[in-house]
Amino acid sequence: MRDKAAVHRTFTGHHMLNVMAAFFAVVIGVNVMMATFASRSWSGLVVKDTYVASQEFNSKAAAMRAMAASGISGNLSLSHDVIHYDIHNRDGSPATVQDVTVRFRRPVGDREDFQLVLTKKSEGRFEVEHHVRSGDWIVEIISRKKDVTVMQEAVRIDIAEFGR
Known part of the structure; x- marks a missing residue:
């Protein structure tokens, strides 16, 4: 029988998938937040024509x-x-x-x-x-x-x- 203290956890493909999903979720979330702030705060209009x-x-x-x-x-x-x-x-x-x-x-x-x-x-x-x-x-x-x-x-x- 294995001793619970001796169990060694390995970094699996599922772990890597979770890390990548979290990374891209943060990047996309920040981009959406910044785009929202930019669109609400500046008209972008300097001259009409x-x-x-x-x-x-x-x-x-x-x-x-x-x-x-x-x-x-x-x-x-x-x-x-x-x-x-x-x-x-x-x-x-x-x-x-x-x-x-x-x-x-x-x-x-x-x-x-x-x-x-x-x-x-x-x-x-x-x-x-x-x-x-x-x-x-x-x-x-x-x-x-x-x-x-x-x-x-x-x-x-x-x-x-x-x-x-």
């Missing part, structure tokens, strides 16, 4: 160079659910602008994106009251005078909930 965007690139680049050469600059700030935007000339004097629009976009996804028109408080000073949720945002600011874009800029900001 890449051909049209490529045709407009040179004219947009020239307009941006002209805006940079004008010396007009802006400053975006947020405090206590009020969004402030100050725009001034190269010499520091307030720039003459009629309306300012801000577009808040999440870097990933478009479910929380929104656009606001700021109210003119004084020459070169605009603001609007709106609660902005915490996290990372890309803010595009467009300033116009008589339907002509005077300044267009985009800034990336991080809003911390505890600092409000």
